[in-house]
Amino acid sequence: MKRRFVALAAALALSAGGATLVAGQASADDGTAAATASAARTSLPPFAGKTYLITVDNGNVYKNTYSADGTSLHSETVAGTGVGETFDAALATAQVGWGLYFTNWVEPNGVTVSHVMNFNNNTVKVYFTFATATGTRLGQLHSATMSCVA
Numbered sequence: 001m002k003r004r005f006v007a008l009a010a011a012l013a014l015s016a017g018g019a020t021l022v023a024g025q026a027s028a029d030d031g032t033a034a035a036t037a038s039a040a041r042t043s044l045p046p047f048a049g050k051t052y053l054i055t056v057d058n059g060n061v062y063k064n065t066y067s068a069d070g071t072s073l074h075s076e077t078v079a080g081t082g083v084g085e086t087f088d089a090a091l092a093t094a095q096v097g098w099g100l101y102f103t104n105w106v107e108p109n110g111v112t113v114s115h116v117m118n119f120n121n122n123t124v125k126v127y128f129t130f131a132t133a134t135g136t137r138l139g140q141l142h143s144a145t146m147s148c149v150a
Contacts, residue, residue, distance in 0.1 A: 063075070
């Protein structure tokens with residue numbers, strides 16, 4: 001599933017004029033994307049090594065701490081549904097425009113999360129999918145703001 005989101009981000013970026021993969025997150029069955037990503041590994045995403053509060057329009061607030069190399073995330077729910085819950089996840093990341101970064105991860109509970117982080121205006125578009133009690137998979141699109149706290 002993660003590969004589909006990376007492919008989606010790449011397709012969107014290519015239609016917008018090109019993308020730069022960052023933090024060594026490319027993957028492909030034939031290895032060609034990995035070679036391209038290797039050249040782009042020198043630039044880190046702007047969130048690398050920082051902590052952001054992500055305030056979502058549904059009332060949830062997450063404290064996301066990104067690793068120094070931008071390849072992993074530690075998240076804590078600080079307001080809204082699930083306060084106090086934490087998890088760690090590996091990130092797939094692509095720069096999709098000037099100051100725009102697509103990130104994706106899978107949480108331990110199976111929820112998939114995709115962010116388009118806009119560092120030009122400190123906003124985030126959030127898309128996540130989850131399984132219902134009946135096993136149906138649903139998706140939701142939200143808007144959020146982000147503020148760097150450390």
